[in-house]
Amino acid sequence: MLFTCKRLNEECTKRDLSAIGSDEPPVPVPGAIQISASVGIRGKNLPADTTTIQDALNRIRVDQGGANPRLVIDGKCGTKTQKAIQMFQLKHFGWKGADGLVEPFKQTIGKMNALLSTNPFAAKGSVSSSPSSSAVVLPDLTESFRRAMLFVLAAQTNLLAASTVLEDQGPETGLSTFGREFKIRELNKHFAIDKFSNKRQMFRLILRVYDRMRQVFERPGGLWGPATFHPDELNDKNLAYTNFGGFFRSGQFRFHKGKRIRLDTIFISAPFLTLPNDDQRALVHIHELAHFVGQPEFIDDHAYNFQAGGAKMKALSPQLRVLNAESYSNFAWGASHPGSDPPI
Numbered sequence: 001m002l003f004t005c006k007r008l009n010e011e012c013t014k015r016d017l018s019a020i021g022s023d024e025p026p027v028p029v030p031g032a033i034q035i036s037a038s039v040g041i042r043g044k045n046l047p048a049d050t051t052t053i054q055d056a057l058n059r060i061r062v063d064q065g066g067a068n069p070r071l072v073i074d075g076k077c078g079t080k081t082q083k084a085i086q087m088f089q090l091k092h093f094g095w096k097g098a099d100g101l102v103e104p105f106k107q108t109i110g111k112m113n114a115l116l117s118t119n120p121f122a123a124k125g126s127v128s129s130s131p132s133s134s135a136v137v138l139p140d141l142t143e144s145f146r147r148a149m150l151f152v153l154a155a156q157t158n159l160l161a162a163s164t165v166l167e168d169q170g171p172e173t174g175l176s177t178f179g180r181e182f183k184i185r186e187l188n189k190h191f192a193i194d195k196f197s198n199k200r201q202m203f204r205l206i207l208r209v210y211d212r213m214r215q216v217f218e219r220p221g222g223l224w225g226p227a228t229f230h231p232d233e234l235n236d237k238n239l240a241y242t243n244f245g246g247f248f249r250s251g252q253f254r255f256h257k258g259k260r261i262r263l264d265t266i267f268i269s270a271p272f273l274t275l276p277n278d279d280q281r282a283l284v285h286i287h288e289l290a291h292f293v294g295q296p297e298f299i300d301d302h303a304y305n306f307q308a309g310g311a312k313m314k315a316l317s318p319q320l321r322v323l324n325a326e327s328y329s330n331f332a333w334g335a336s337h338p339g340s341d342p343p344i
Helices: 047-059 079-093 107-118 142-163 185-191 199-217 270-274 278-293 307-315 318-322 325-336
Strands: 002-004 229-231 240-243 253-256 259-262 266-268
Touching: 047 079, 047 107, 079 107, 142 185, 142 199, 142 278, 142 325, 185 199, 185 318, 185 325, 199 278, 199 318, 199 325, 240 278, 266 278, 278 325, 307 325
Parallel strands: 229 266
Antiparallel strands: 002 240, 240 266, 253 259
């Protein structure tokens, strides 16, 4: 199931892709890109590997040796793909290194990964880094990613502080800022943790979600795992969308409306750019990450902040709060900005 993030003041939508797709087996991609065999002139040119290289050349900026004109992503290593490989090599290695062949673990794919790692999104005003020519062009999102990571780290810190008093009973003792009520305030506000009989188990589930979010930011290939965040390829009307449990679906994809859609990716759509500040953008990142890392539990959208002035969020049962994506972005905000309401 592919999950799309909410629009502003509207409910989100879901799109079932389970019956749409390729019969090819998943291709494992632990880093930015990886191929199993050579691609290019006199290469083995396996369709999955060729598709990976075509996609990479389209995502690399033209001034860094990316394909110009852009390649059709068809898995066929024809003369245009071979020429694009050779031009990329010529740009970086000169004629001696321009043999037109990309091989696993060698300098050409290494250079591609280095460029993809430092440029997860196309620069503002440049050609989109997406393989789809109709994909949205995104500005530099470094600041919103940085804030999202800081909010996640704040959530983890808050949880670790709450862990020390989770099962405490009896009246408060000592200074209020060191007491149980203070340490567990955000956890109760957003997840109603004290209403669980198995609160330690629920606490570990929540902490695991934030731990996985942090891992996304620290994935190989750059600070923010550029293979994780990508411009929208479906001209979607929502802010962003992703797949349930995409964190565990590395390299898997399906074809939808003639486009190769990765399942291990969070896609950022054009309406996202209407958000007025990086705090709001960061909260959307965290909201989508909650869907993305939830496994085996499905973290869904049971309520949003805008519904009935927040009343629907407050009316959620403790069980649904723990399985609600907005709860995770709200908690991360509260841990970073105690006492204030999230701006989205």
